[in-house]
Amino acid sequence: MSFTGADVLIVGQGVAGSVLAWTLHQRGFSVHIVSSPELPSASSVAAGIVNPLTGRKLVKTWEADRLFPYLHRFYTGLANQLNTSFFTPLDVYRPYRDEAERRLYQTIAADPELQPYFQPAINDAAYSAVINNPFGGIQVMQAGWVDLPAFTAAVRDYFIDKQLFTYGQVRSDDLQTRPDSVTYLGKTYRYVIFSEGPHGQANPFFSALPYNVVKGEILTAEVADYPLTNIVNQGIFIMPLSATRIRIGATYSWHELDWKTTDVGRSFLETKARALLRIPFTVVDQRAGIRPSTVDRRPFVGWHQTYPSVGIFGGMGTKGVSLAPYLAHDLADHLALGKEINPAVNISRFHSL
Numbered sequence: 001m002s003f004t005g006a007d008v009l010i011v012g013q014g015v016a017g018s019v020l021a022w023t024l025h026q027r028g029f030s031v032h033i034v035s036s037p038e039l040p041s042a043s044s045v046a047a048g049i050v051n052p053l054t055g056r057k058l059v060k061t062w063e064a065d066r067l068f069p070y071l072h073r074f075y076t077g078l079a080n081q082l083n084t085s086f087f088t089p090l091d092v093y094r095p096y097r098d099e100a101e102r103r104l105y106q107t108i109a110a111d112p113e114l115q116p117y118f119q120p121a122i123n124d125a126a127y128s129a130v131i132n133n134p135f136g137g138i139q140v141m142q143a144g145w146v147d148l149p150a151f152t153a154a155v156r157d158y159f160i161d162k163q164l165f166t167y168g169q170v171r172s173d174d175l176q177t178r179p180d181s182v183t184y185l186g187k188t189y190r191y192v193i194f195s196e197g198p199h200g201q202a203n204p205f206f207s208a209l210p211y212n213v214v215k216g217e218i219l220t221a222e223v224a225d226y227p228l229t230n231i232v233n234q235g236i237f238i239m240p241l242s243a244t245r246i247r248i249g250a251t252y253s254w255h256e257l258d259w260k261t262t263d264v265g266r267s268f269l270e271t272k273a274r275a276l277l278r279i280p281f282t283v284v285d286q287r288a289g290i291r292p293s294t295v296d297r298r299p300f301v302g303w304h305q306t307y308p309s310v311g312i313f314g315g316m317g318t319k320g321v322s323l324a325p326y327l328a329h330d331l332a333d334h335l336a337l338g339k340e341i342n343p344a345v346n347i348s349r350f351h352s353l
């Protein structure tokens with residue numbers, strides 16, 4: 001059957017849906033987005049940090065050598081094209097907890113594979129007025145943060161302007177699926193791709209996929225004068241928003257998986273931040289969200305086994321901002337050129353489920 005409708009219906013406009021819609025649109029696909037303003041979005045809570053080396057042992061992010069150069073070009077280029085700004089490249093300073101951690105991090109930093117990610121010249125003294133860093137610290141490059149509410153709003157406005165965006169909640173019953181097309185509200189698309197974030201767990205098409213969602217909380221605080229321009233990370237992160245505002249995060253909880261803030265979360269973050277910071281701060285905002293994490297910590301990309309016109313671009317977990325650009329580029333190559341989806345993210349790895 002020759003296909004005459006629009007190419008792709010994208011359901012959900014968090015960071016994943018936004019990046020995918022923009023990428024496909026740039027590649028010449030005809031795209032339409034439907035997203036619900038009522039369902040909460042992980043992207044509206046997230047700090048938006050991109051950091052190639054994470055965790056207590058500075059583990060290199062999966063595919064970092066590809067993801068990080070690409071994402072820097074992607075967000076900078078998109079901001080330029082939309083004549084706005086939402087991406088701040090910066091470093092992440094990791095003050096050592098003690099002498100043992102200093103030795104460990106120095107050993108890790110000597111790995112030639114990690115050289116592109118470490119700042120060779122670090123000015124520990126520049127941090128000392130604000131941060132407790134008696135053992136010094138190490139600094140990770142190619143990091144930064146995306147102001148996700150600003151980013152998603154800019155992408156949404158662009159697609160609204162082109163009449164390629166509709167507010168609404170898509171339910172699986174609203175879709176008529178055929179092997180080579182999908183019809184939604186009287187319009188036919190070659191594909192529907194779900195980017196529902198953590199709400200993907202409730203999607204009957206993909207209910208067998210093994211999510212392992214994680215709740216997270218985050219604080220915004222005011223300070224009299226914050227001189228640092230890099231993120232500081234020691235178990236928690238402290239991210240500068242302006243000369244008088246910082247963001248403090250984040251918690252990880254596999255219990256009470258709702259979107260409500262808790263006193264426990266706030267007190268955990270405040271206590272850690274007070275130990276790390278040498279200056280007073282006042283918390284002015286607290287948010288909670290659900291990260292769309294997966295059991296094997298790899299995203300969910302690909303097509304339904306029985307309905308080949310129904311796809312997913314989700315399961316971005318704790319690193320959606322880093323993962324989405326390159327994975328969207330790969331998915332565009334798959335759609336345009338028939339390139340195979342990376343088996344590590346392809347949901348075909350779960351088809352036996």
Ligand SMILES: Cc1cc2nc3c(=O)[nH]c(=O)nc-3n(C[C@H](O)[C@H](O)[C@H](O)COP(=O)(O)OP(=O)(O)OC[C@H]3O[C@@H](n4cnc5c(N)ncnc54)[C@H](O)[C@@H]3O)c2cc1C
Pocket residue numbers: 011012013014015016017034035036037038039040041042043044045046047048049050168169170171195196197198199200215216217218249250251287288289290291292314315316317318319320321322
């Ligand atoms: C406290 C916290 C801090 C975090 N910090 C970071 C960080 O620093 N860096 C990082 O990379 N990640 C971070 N994350 C993780 C990050 O939030 C996710 O990786 C990312 O936001 C997932 O984006 P998404 O687009 O897949 O999902 P979402 O942002 O949840 O977007 C899904 C969208 O789809 C819509 N939707 C869902 N179902 C439907 C439907 N059926 N019909 C219509 N619309 C629908 C929803 O309304 C929503 O707008 C953090 C998360 C939390 C909770």
